[in-house]
Amino acid sequence: MALERVARDGLVLLGCGKMGTALLTGWLGAGVPARSVWVIEPNPSDWLKASSVHLNEGVPPAPAVALLAVKPQMMGAALPALQALGNGATLFVSIAAGTTIAAFEAALGDRTPIVRTMPNTPAMVNRGITALCRNGHVGDEGMALAVALMAAVGETVILDGEHQIDAVTAVSGSGPAYVFHLIEALAAAGEAEGLSPEVAMQLARATVCGAGELAHRSAESAAQLRVNVTSPGGTTAAALAVLMPELPGLMARAVKAAADRGRELGK
Numbered sequence: 001m002a003l004e005r006v007a008r009d010g011l012v013l014l015g016c017g018k019m020g021t022a023l024l025t026g027w028l029g030a031g032v033p034a035r036s037v038w039v040i041e042p043n044p045s046d047w048l049k050a051s052s053v054h055l056n057e058g059v060p061p062a063p064a065v066a067l068l069a070v071k072p073q074m075m076g077a078a079l080p081a082l083q084a085l086g087n088g089a090t091l092f093v094s095i096a097a098g099t100t101i102a103a104f105e106a107a108l109g110d111r112t113p114i115v116r117t118m119p120n121t122p123a124m125v126n127r128g129i130t131a132l133c134r135n136g137h138v139g140d141e142g143m144a145l146a147v148a149l150m151a152a153v154g155e156t157v158i159l160d161g162e163h164q165i166d167a168v169t170a171v172s173g174s175g176p177a178y179v180f181h182l183i184e185a186l187a188a189a190g191e192a193e194g195l196s197p198e199v200a201m202q203l204a205r206a207t208v209c210g211a212g213e214l215a216h217r218s219a220e221s222a223a224q225l226r227v228n229v230t231s232p233g234g235t236t237a238a239a240l241a242v243l244m245p246e247l248p249g250l251m252a253r254a255v256k257a258a259a260d261r262g263r264e265l266g267k
């Protein structure tokens with residue numbers, strides 16, 4: 001229902017790199033007509049050029065949504081292209097890390113409806129998760145529209161407020177990179193135990209993907225799924241005796257570093 005408004009009144013996508021492409025793919029797959037989408041992107045991919053969206057053709061006078069998907073460092077230079085849409089009916093939805101609602105209000109006008117979100121790259125395979133929060137100019141209908149846009153690429157969760165978003169960025173926004181690094185580390189450890197690089201990587205990748213899928217489908221807690229692997233006095237118990245004293249503290253430091261960086265980007 002909400003996406004029908006986008007089909008009727010249009011959507012502007014500012015920046016179509018990795019995340020913009022994932023979102024646009026999801027919307028087109030959910031039935032948003034390509035001709036309802038206006039993309040501003042200085043370096044369009046071949047896929048984008050071959051799509052039927054309006055590419056670098058300006059913006060319609062009152063689109064339903066303007067979705068901001070440029071890097072936070074580029075936001076100041078990119079926003080003036082959309083300034084005319086501020087303080088109006090167009091709902092602004094940002095996926096940028098760090099950039100605050102106050103910064104958008106300062107650039108676009110303090111009566112601009114703004115939803116700030118944090119998605120992640122599994123959106124590329126429709127398995128993302130996006131957290132959302134809004135300013136006081138976004139009503140329930142606007143929030144439902146923002147949720148529908150992000151639900152086209154995965155799960156959604158509504159936050160109590162913007163104060164939680166740097167924590168979200170540090171857990172689920174950046175989180176896929178931690179998991180990919182786990183694959184790398186597990187493969188390297190397998191190599192050290194005598195496996196070929198190819199087999200070690202195949203085993204590590206399939207293990208993380210399989211465990212992720214099991215966590216996704218199972219009703220059991222992560223702790224119980226861990227216990228299910230761990231035979232008393234067995235091999236897993238030996239490995240966990242090394243990991244469990246270290247990993248929670250290490251992860252807490254990593255997540256804090258990411259959240260701190262998010263807060264810094266917002267200054």
Ligand SMILES: NC(=O)C1=CN([C@@H]2O[C@H](COP(=O)(O)OP(=O)(O)OC[C@H]3O[C@@H](n4cnc5c(N)ncnc54)[C@H](O)[C@@H]3O)[C@@H](O)[C@H]2O)C=CC1
Pocket residue numbers: 014015016017018019020040041042043069070071072074077078095096097118119120121173174
């Ligand atoms: N990559 C990730 O895992 C996640 C990224 N984000 C956020 O998404 C946003 C985009 O990130 P990515 O897609 O990874 O970056 P990206 O670099 O792949 O895409 C950004 C795009 O913006 C374009 N661009 C630069 N200047 C522009 C301008 N003036 N007007 C219009 N487009 C312009 C670039 O050509 C590029 O294609 C960032 O703000 C980031 O914080 C959020 C969650 C996850």
Ligand SMILES: O=C(O)[C@@H]1CCC=N1
Pocket residue numbers: 097169173174
């Ligand atoms: O690294 C970053 O700043 C972005 C935000 C979350 C994931 N990538």
